[in-house]
Amino acid sequence: MATEEQSEGLAFHPMDQFIVKPLFGGDHVAWYTPTNATLWMAVTVLAVIALFVLGTRGRAIVPSRLQSIAEMAYGFIHKMVEDVAGKDALKFFPYIFTVFCFIVFSNFLGLLPKAFTPTSHIAVTAILAMAVFLTVTIVGFVKNGAGFLGLFWVSSAPLALRPVLALIEVISYFVRPVSHSIRLAGNMMAGHAVIKVFAAFAPLVLFSGIGLAVTPLSILAITAMYGLEILVAFIQAYVFTILTCVYLKDALHPHH
Amino acid sequence: MANTTQEGAETATEAAGHAAEAAGHAAESVGMPQLDIATFPNQIFWLVVALILIYLVLSRVALPRISGIIADRQGKITNDIAAAEELKLKAEEAEKAYNQALVDARAEANKIVAEARAEIQKDLDKATAKADAEIAAKAAESAKRIEEVRAGAAKNVAEVARDTAEALVAAFGGSADAKAVAAAVTARLKG
Numbered sequence: 001m002a003t004e005e006q007s008e009g010l011a012f013h014p015m016d017q018f019i020v021k022p023l024f025g026g027d028h029v030a031w032y033t034p035t036n037a038t039l040w041m042a043v044t045v046l047a048v049i050a051l052f053v054l055g056t057r058g059r060a061i062v063p064s065r066l067q068s069i070a071e072m073a074y075g076f077i078h079k080m081v082e083d084v085a086g087k088d089a090l091k092f093f094p095y096i097f098t099v100f101c102f103i104v105f106s107n108f109l110g111l112l113p114k115a116f117t118p119t120s121h122i123a124v125t126a127i128l129a130m131a132v133f134l135t136v137t138i139v140g141f142v143k144n145g146a147g148f149l150g151l152f153w154v155s156s157a158p159l160a161l162r163p164v165l166a167l168i169e170v171i172s173y174f175v176r177p178v179s180h181s182i183r184l185a186g187n188m189m190a191g192h193a194v195i196k197v198f199a200a201f202a203p204l205v206l207f208s209g210i211g212l213a214v215t216p217l218s219i220l221a222i223t224a225m226y227g228l229e230i231l232v233a234f235i236q237a238y239v240f241t242i243l244t245c246v247y248l249k250d251a252l253h254p255h256h
Numbered sequence: 257m258a259n260t261t262q263e264g265a266e267t268a269t270e271a272a273g274h275a276a277e278a279a280g281h282a283a284e285s286v287g288m289p290q291l292d293i294a295t296f297p298n299q300i301f302w303l304v305v306a307l308i309l310i311y312l313v314l315s316r317v318a319l320p321r322i323s324g325i326i327a328d329r330q331g332k333i334t335n336d337i338a339a340a341e342e343l344k345l346k347a348e349e350a351e352k353a354y355n356q357a358l359v360d361a362r363a364e365a366n367k368i369v370a371e372a373r374a375e376i377q378k379d380l381d382k383a384t385a386k387a388d389a390e391i392a393a394k395a396a397e398s399a400k401r402i403e404e405v406r407a408g409a410a411k412n413v414a415e416v417a418r419d420t421a422e423a424l425v426a427a428f429g430g431s432a433d434a435k436a437v438a439a440a441v442t443a444r445l446k447g
Contacts, residue, residue, distance in 0.1 A: 015287070015288060015289060016289075018288070018289040018290060019289040019292075020289060020292070020295040020298065020299065029294055029295050029298050030297075030298065031297035031298050031300075031301045032298075032301065033298055035295070035298055035299075035302070037295075037298065037299050037302060038298075038302040041302050041303065041305075041306040042306070044306060044310075045306050045309045045310055045313075048310050048313065048314070049313055052313070052314060052317075052318035052319075052322070053313060053317050053318050053321075056318065056321050056322055056325065059321065059324070059325050059328075060325075061325075061328065061329050061332055063325075067325070070318070070322060071322055071325065071326065074319070074322045074323070074326075075326075093319075094311065094314055094315040094319055095311065097314055097319065098307060098310045098311040098314055098315075099307075101310055101314065102306065102307060102310055118299070118303065120290070121289075121290050121299055122290050122291075123290070123295070123296040123299045123300055123303075124299055124300075124303050127300050127303055127304070128303075185290065189288075189290065
């Protein structure tokens with residue numbers, strides 16, 4: 001409050017962009033209410049359909065631009081799954097590709113002005129991470145039975161150290177979904193919030209002389225942050241996906 | 257004691273007031289909207305819907321189509337390379353055949369040249385032989401004629417000698433027996 005009064009009309013609401021509100025009026029957000037989160041998830045779904053279904057409808061031997069982007073994404077994730085998790089992980093490829101597409105499209109669409117970023121919400125990323133965690137754990141036990149527990153028993157370490165290492169391994173295993181989800185949500189939220197903070201300084205020139213210096217600087221900073229966010233949007237989707245592959249590899253091949 | 261409870265109550269009411277205020281200004285709250293548990297069921301529901309939609313679209317339509325496209329392209333490339341390989345082999349074969357034809361033609365030409373030469377040689381030999389024969393015949397004829405001339409000459413000489421001897425004998429006044437003169441001349445000519 002004090003800040004707002006001091007800066008004479010400058011409004012600092014860097015977190016307001018993350019508020020989930022009903023699309024068609026009202027205050028109550030029930031589980032089924034269409035909200036801005038719903039809208040942008042729908043846009044994400046439509047973008048995925050546009051790229052991967054409409055973009056490839058030519059089935060051309062020499063691809064169009066959209067088709068070659070779709071093929072490149074396909075090849076990129078397909079190769080990642082095969083290289084990181086092994087050939088037998090390829091039956092999980094559609095699932096991993098779904099996760100990648102959702103995150104990468106949400107991240108990039110969230111960079112549009114006025115957009116809402118579903119992946120900046122811990123509720124969303126936690127569900128994504130928990131789904132990966134549960135899938136990996138279930139697959140691990142189904143494939144290897146009790147042998148999956150060998151993941152926690154480091155047989156290359158000295159016998160005396162093994163119980164200690166096992167404890168550490170178990171803890172780190174259960175921390176995985178937490179770091180997995182917070183990494184994505186935190187990165188998306190932080191970038192958007194920082195842009196918003198710089199944006200709040202931009203109209204300072206309208207109120208005070210010092211704005212002559214601050215406004216160009218803040219616009220420059222917004223531009224730089226935006227460029228960085230474009231990078232982060234892709235990198236975080238990539239990181240989330242490759243970690244999913246790494247966890248999947250642990251489930252399929254706990255011993256090495 | 258009473259003082260502290262009163263203080264506690266005061267802070268409690270204050271906190272409640274803040275909470276009410278926060279609820280009132282939910283739209284402008286400075287806290288993290290991410291931690292607003294009330295929106296979680298909504299987000300989770302719509303996330304699950306979105307993920308299922310994307311999964312269905314990708315696994316039913318998009319991914320099989322893209323993998324099909326990539327396989328088709330790979331197949332076409334493989335086929336084209338095989339076809340190119342085949343064409344190259346054919347070209348090599350054609351070149352070999354061409355070279356073979358060239359070698360054959362050259363050999364044929366050499367043969368024809370040799371035959372022609374042999375034929376010419378034969379004709380030449382025949383002509384030479386004929387010429388030699390003619391020359392030999394002419395030479396033989398000439399030799400015969402010379403022989404005849406020589407024989408004629410010898411005979412004439414004998415006749416002249418006999419006539420001369422008869423004339424000499426007659427001139428010396430003897431009457432010479434023609435036979436005896438002839439025998440004497442012949443003996444003399446032989447000697």
